Structures are given as structure tokens and as C-alpha cells.
Amino acid sequence: MSSTIRVGIAGYGNLGRGVQQAIKQNPDMELVAVFTRRDPEELAKVTGVPTARLSDAADYIDQIDVMILCGGSATDLPEQTPELVKLFNTVDSFDTHAKIPEFYEKVNAAALEGGKVGVISTGWDPGLFSMNRLLMQAVLPEGVDYTFWGTGVSQGHSDAIRRVPGVKAGVQYTVPVQEVIERIRSGETPSLTTREKHRRDCFVVAEEGADQEAIRSTIVNMPDYFADYDTTVTFISEAELAAEHSGMPHGGFVIRSAVTGSGSKQIAEFGLKLDSNPEFTASVLIAYARAAIRLSREGASGAKSVFDIPLGYLSPKSGEELRRALL
Amino acid sequence: MSSTIRVGIAGYGNLGRGVQQAIKQNPDMELVAVFTRRDPEELAKVTGVPTARLSDAADYIDQIDVMILCGGSATDLPEQTPELVKLFNTVDSFDTHAKIPEFYEKVNAAALEGGKVGVISTGWDPGLFSMNRLLMQAVLPEGVDYTFWGTGVSQGHSDAIRRVPGVKAGVQYTVPVQEVIERIRSGETPSLTTREKHRRDCFVVAEEGADQEAIRSTIVNMPDYFADYDTTVTFISEAELAAEHSGMPHGGFVIRSAVTGSGSKQIAEFGLKLDSNPEFTASVLIAYARAAIRLSREGASGAKSVFDIPLGYLSPKSGEELRRALL
Numbered sequence: 033m034s035s036t037i038r039v040g041i042a043g044y045g046n047l048g049r050g051v052q053q054a055i056k057q058n059p060d061m062e063l064v065a066v067f068t069r070r071d072p073e074e075l076a077k078v079t080g081v082p083t084a085r086l087s088d089a090a091d092y093i094d095q096i097d098v099m100i101l102c103g104g105s106a107t108d109l110p111e112q113t114p115e116l117v118k119l120f121n122t123v124d125s126f127d128t129h130a131k132i133p134e135f136y137e138k139v140n141a142a143a144l145e146g147g148k149v150g151v152i153s154t155g156w157d158p159g160l161f162s163m164n165r166l167l168m169q170a171v172l173p174e175g176v177d178y179t180f181w182g183t184g185v186s187q188g189h190s191d192a193i194r195r196v197p198g199v200k201a202g203v204q205y206t207v208p209v210q211e212v213i214e215r216i217r218s219g220e221t222p223s224l225t226t227r228e229k230h231r232r233d234c235f236v237v238a239e240e241g242a243d244q245e246a247i248r249s250t251i252v253n254m255p256d257y258f259a260d261y262d263t264t265v266t267f268i269s270e271a272e273l274a275a276e277h278s279g280m281p282h283g284g285f286v287i288r289s290a291v292t293g294s295g296s297k298q299i300a301e302f303g304l305k306l307d308s309n310p311e312f313t314a315s316v317l318i319a320y321a322r323a324a325i326r327l328s329r330e331g332a333s334g335a336k337s338v339f340d341i342p343l344g345y346l347s348p349k350s351g352e353e354l355r356r357a358l359l
Numbered sequence: 360m361s362s363t364i365r366v367g368i369a370g371y372g373n374l375g376r377g378v379q380q381a382i383k384q385n386p387d388m389e390l391v392a393v394f395t396r397r398d399p400e401e402l403a404k405v406t407g408v409p410t411a412r413l414s415d416a417a418d419y420i421d422q423i424d425v426m427i428l429c430g431g432s433a434t435d436l437p438e439q440t441p442e443l444v445k446l447f448n449t450v451d452s453f454d455t456h457a458k459i460p461e462f463y464e465k466v467n468a469a470a471l472e473g474g475k476v477g478v479i480s481t482g483w484d485p486g487l488f489s490m491n492r493l494l495m496q497a498v499l500p501e502g503v504d505y506t507f508w509g510t511g512v513s514q515g516h517s518d519a520i521r522r523v524p525g526v527k528a529g530v531q532y533t534v535p536v537q538e539v540i541e542r543i544r545s546g547e548t549p550s551l552t553t554r555e556k557h558r559r560d561c562f563v564v565a566e567e568g569a570d571q572e573a574i575r576s577t578i579v580n581m582p583d584y585f586a587d588y589d590t591t592v593t594f595i596s597e598a599e600l601a602a603e604h605s606g607m608p609h610g611g612f613v614i615r616s617a618v619t620g621s622g623s624k625q626i627a628e629f630g631l632k633l634d635s636n637p638e639f640t641a642s643v644l645i646a647y648a649r650a651a652i653r654l655s656r657e658g659a660s661g662a663k664s665v666f667d668i669p670l671g672y673l674s675p676k677s678g679e680e681l682r683r684a685l686l
Contacts, residue, residue: 050619050620053619053620053621054619054620057500057501057619058500129686132682132683132686133679133682133683136682153686158686160494160498160627162685162686163494163670164629165685166670166671166673166674166681166685167487167490167670167673169674169685170646170649170670170673170674170675171487171639171642171643171645171646171673172642173384173385174384217632292377292380292381292384292635292638292639292641292642293377293380293381293635293638294380296633296634296635296638296639297632297634298631298632298633298634298635298638298639298642299631299632299633300487300629300630300631301628301629301630301631301632302491302627302628302629302630303627303628303629303630304625304626304627304628305544305624305625305626305628306623306625306626307623307624307625308619308620308623308625311619311620311623311625312498312619312623312625314619315498315499315619315625316498318498319497319498322497337671337678337681337682337686338670338686339669339670339671339678339681339682339685339686340669340671340678341669342666342667342668342669343490343493343494343497343665343666343670344493344664344666344667346493346494346497346498347493347496347497348497351664351666351667352460354493354664354666355459355460355463355664355666356459356460358489358492358493358496358666359456359459359480359485359489359664359665359666
């Protein structure tokens with residue numbers, strides 16, 4: 033890579049902070065500015081780097097090679113990626129699986145209009161897990177694959193707990209059912225219900241005097257979120273919640289169990305065990321930011337997914353170095 | 360893909376047979392002919408398809424879209440790939456890691472001369488394992504990674520056993536040390552000697568009256584092959600060897616243990632458990648044959664490795680289908 037890659041961060045929640053930290057681990061990257069919808073002067077005290085209004089991003093066109101979008105998939109990214117990719121090469125972690133085709137089309141049109149590259153839906157799922165699903169299916173066409181998530185915190189389910197009357201605070205862990213994973217690893221290809229794949233463990237701080245049994249019952253019977261799962265509810269103190277449940281671990285597995293030839297069993301598995309979900313997602317975004325800038329320098333434009341980008345583009349090393357050291 | 364991909368197989372050992380079987384699992388592929396240095400008429404009785412002399416391959420230029428090279432890395436591929444890639448798009452599994460840079464240069468020059476694409480060094484190591492090493496290092500720059508092989512049959516080590524005086528037949532399994540893998544999975548990053556990573560288990564049929572203790576001692580003390588490992592030697596009957604040790608299982612793991620942010624541990628792992636090593640390698644070759652033809656149809660030429668090819672090119676599905684179903 034000829035020169036340092038100049039990065040902007042749009043949005044400064046857990047993911048934005050993770051990107052800021054990840055840039056420090058990558059000497060070919062340099063953080064130019066953080067963009068926010070909050071008060072930039074106030075936020076600058078936290079970021080420690082130039083911090084500007086997101087609406088002023090256009091002023092930074094000549095200073096930023098790639099903008100890493102760290103907003104949420106529900107409302108931020110559907111609006112921000114198509115806008116910003118007209119001005120900058122972008123990378124995002126849009127993760128609403130069902131809406132990816134529509135998102136791709138919008139980002140692609142805007143990126144082509146701006147002559148920029150927009151890498152969409154990176155991270156680990158969508159992202160590294162998607163890549164492994166594709167790879168394993170392409171190599172092993174006759175098989176079944178399974179994706180398990182966890183053990184990890186689900187924000188959506190934690191929010192659902194916190195909306196239950198009498199609940200002061202709480203966190204929900206998605207837990208893959210280990211016995212089932214072992215069956216698949218040993219060659220079985222079971223058809224699994226939702227309940228058989230994952231368990232949901234809730235740690236709840238109840239308000240003083242609240243009816244714990246009523247809370248438990250409301251949670252475990254909540255449609256969509258918990259009713260289809262085996263759910264445990266454990267009541268803990270606020271101190272315990274802070275001490276033992278403030279991390280954001282996650283992870284999971286993609287396993288494909290297939291046959292070749294006259295029935296040879298072939299099993300491929302990719303797994304992640306993450307202490308910090310946002311820091312890992314941020315690290316993936318950084319690697320794809322490198323790819324975005326390289327594609328752009330080659331003259332590419334439009335929306336790209338992890339399926340469209342050669343792995344060599346993720347590395348700061350040259351093709352020659354990679355073949356010598358890693359192939 | 361607009362039309363069926365017409366495939367030739369050069370070399371008909373375990374790998375070539377595996378490719379023939381794998382083509383049957385991929386409806387977008389069609390086997391046109393097998394090429395051999397043996398007597399084509401004799402071999403045709405085994406292949407069941409048109410079988411021709413390797414030296415006559417040039418006659419098939421208009422009938423074959425991609426030639427899958429199934430010879431060995433020691434002497435076949437260094438000669439055959441540069442010759443055949445002048446005439447055909449090729450895919451091979453050249454696996455002498457130290458000689459890959461030199462091989463790449465030769466194949467690249469020949470492929471450019473012929474205007475063809477030569478995908479080199481696919482399979483699982485080099486191949487899928489290399490891809491995972493690159494991906495994990497690019498995403499997690501501060502870490503250590505480990506590659507473990509097995510449990511699986513090593514041809515080189517099995518050959519070494521069979522050269523020992525008094526040995527009639529034998530097979531060697533490379534076995535990863537499970538305790539060490541568990542330590543790494545739980546977050547440790549130990550420095551490991553050769554002996555600590557893999558064990559070597561030998562199953563030997565001795566000639567009648569041979570000194571078993573002498574055989575054992577010769578094997579376990581053999582430099583390069585066994586002396587640096589904990590090696591077990593088990594004497595078995597010929598019947599037992601045939602019944603229980605005729606398969607070609609293999610597999611292994613690539614694990615990267617890294618930190619992000621202010622010390623969050625992040626562990627990524629890719630693993631394979633293969634009943635048939637050659638059938639799996641063949642399946643990878645097929646997926647890269649699809650990529651080779653697609654690159655060629657786009658106008659590309661030259662040598663390519665697994666690092667240079669977008670994952671989407673391995674699949675018969677369109678970009679739109681892949682985004683909808685797998686991202």
C-alpha cells in the first residue's frame with residue numbers, strides 16, 4: 033500500500049469506539065475524524081480526535097479515503113450509507129438479513145453515481161459466517177449446514193426483558209445447545225426446531241417488591257422472543273449485573289456436514305469465540321476498509337459484499353508476500 | 360452460468376477419481392475426457408469415459424473449458440501446469456509450500472502467454488486453510504495462529520515406514536495433540552515445539568520372523584520423519600490393515616487467538632474432519648474450476664491463487680441469489 037489510509041468514523045457508539053481502537057492496531061490506517069449527530073464539541077472530549085457534525089461530512093471529501101459507518105441497521109444505515117457513498121468510499125455492517133437485497137440496490141445506485149465503492153454488510157454475520165456458508169456450499173454441494181450463535185448477548189432480547197413490568201435491568205444470553213453441536217460434529221444431520229438449537233438465559237434485576245414469578249412467566253411466554261425457546265430467568269442484584277454481565281461477548285459456529293464420492297462424510301466448521309462483539313465487528317470493518325480503498329484505487333465503483341472481494345485485498349501485505357508466507 | 364462447463368482431468372489417481380465423482384455432484388459441470396500417461400485404452404475400461412494420451416491434450420483445445428490437473432507436486436505439476444496452461448484454463452493442487460512462489464511465476468508466465476487462467480495450489484492446505492490464515496490475520500492483526508493437521512494419513516510418512524527393513528506394509532496417522540488445542544481454545548497462546556503439537560501413530564505389518572523391537576526402534580528414531588515426535592508403533596495383521604486402515608481420512612484446524620481494544624480475547628477457528636482427503640481436495644478443485652472459467656470469460660489471464668478470487672466465483676449461483684440466500 034503506497035500511503036496511509038485516511039479513515040472517517042460515522043457514529044460513535046460501541047462499534048465506532050471499536051473502530052477507533054482497531055485503527056491503532058493497523059499501522060497502514062489513520063483516523064482523521066469522527067462524525068456525529070450529537071454535539072461535536074462535547075463528543076470531542078470523549079473521542080480525543082477531530083469531531084464534526086455528520087451533516088458537515090461533505091467538507092471532508094479531500095481528507096478521507098474511506099468512511100466507516102457505525103450506525104444501526106434499523107434506521108441509521110438505510111439512510112446514511114446511500115447518502116455518504118455518493119461522497120466517500122464506505123464500509124458498513126448492515127445486518128438486517130431480509131433487507132440486504134434492497135439495501136444493496138440502493139447503495140449500488142448511489143455508489144455508481146458517486147464513482148465510489150460501498151462495501152455493505154460486513155462483520156461476522158452477515159460477514160465471515162456468510163463467507164463460510166458460501167464457501168462450504170460451493171465446495172460441498174450435497175450437505176446440510178447449520179448456523180449457531182452464542183454464547184452471547186442479544187441486544188434485542190435484552191431490550192425485550194427490560195420492557196417487562198417490574199424489571200429494572202437485565203441481560204439476555206443466546207446459548208447454542210452444545211449436545212446438538214456435538215451430534216452434528218460426529219456426523220449426524222438432524223432436522224432441528226428453534227428450541228433444539230438455542231437456549232435463552234436471562235439475568236434480571238427486579239424492582240423492589242416486584243412479583244418475580246409474574247416477571248418470569250411474562251418473559252418465558254413472550255411470543256417471538258422467548259416462547260419458542262427453553263428460557264431460564266435468574267434474578268440477580270444490580271451489583272452482580274454490573275460486575276458479571278457488562279461485557280459484550282458473542283460468537284457462534286457455521287457447520288456443514290456433507291457427503292462426497294460414494295458416501296464419504298466431510299465436515300467443515302468455522303467458529304468464533306469473542307470477548308467483545310463490537311470490537312470484533314470493528315476489526316472486520318477495518319479489513320474491508322482496506323479492500324474498499326484498494327478496489328477504488330483500481331477504478332472500481334458500486335456496492336460490494338464480502339462475496340465480491342478477493343481475500344488478498346483484506347491484507348496490507350503484497351500478493352507476493354502472501355503467497356510466500358500464508359499460502 | 361450460461362452453459363455447462365466442460366472439464367478435462369489430467370492424471371487418474373485418487374485425486375483424479377475424486378474429481379470424476381465430484382463432477383457428478385455439480386450439474387453445471389460435464390466431464391469430457393481423462394488424460395493419462397498410461398495406456399489410454401486400458402485405462403478407459405476403468406474411467407468409463409473418453410480417455411486419451413496426455414501428450415495428445417492439444418487436440419482437445421476446442422472441447423475443454425478447464426483442465427483439472429491431478430498429478431503429484433514433486434514431479435508432475437511443476438512440468439504439467441506450465442505446459443497445459445498455455446492451452447487450457449487449469450486448476451491444480453500444487454502443495455509444496457516452499458516452492459509456491461517459484462511455481463506461481465512459471466505458471467503465470469505460461470498462462471499470460473496462452474491467454475489462459477491457471478488457478479494454482481487449491482485444496483485445503485494450501486487452499487482453505489491458507490484462506491483462513493489470511494482472513495484471520497487481516498481481521499485480527501495482534502495475535503498468534505496455529506495450524507494443526509489430522510487425524511489423518513500422511514503418505515510421505517507411510518512410505519517412510521514401508522522402507523524400514525522387516526516391514527511388509529504400514530500406515531501412519533498424524534494426530535493433533537487434543538490437550539494443546541483445548542488450551543488454545545480456552546485462550547492460552549503457548550509456544551509449542553513440534554513434539555507438543557502432533558503425535559505420530561504407526562500401524563505396521565511385520566514380515567514373518569522380523570524383529571519387531573528393531574523395527575519399532577528404527578521408526579521412532581528416524582530423523583526428520585519421527586525422531587522429533589512422540590511416535591507409537593502398533594503391530595497388526597495384514598487383514599486388520601486392510602479392514603481398518605484403507606481409508607484416507609484427514610483434516611485439521613487453523614486457530615487464531617488474538618486481542619482487540621484493551622485486551623479483549625478474540626478466537627477464530629476453522630476446522631475440517633474428512634473421511635476422504637482426496638475426495639475433499641477434488642471438491643475444492645471443482646469449485647475453483649468454476650471460478651477459473653468465470654475469470655477467463657471475463658477476460659482475465661495469468662496465475663491466480665485462492666487469495667485472488669472472490670468467493671462468489673466459486674458458486675453456481677448468481678450474485679443476487681447469493682446475497683439473498685447466504686449473506
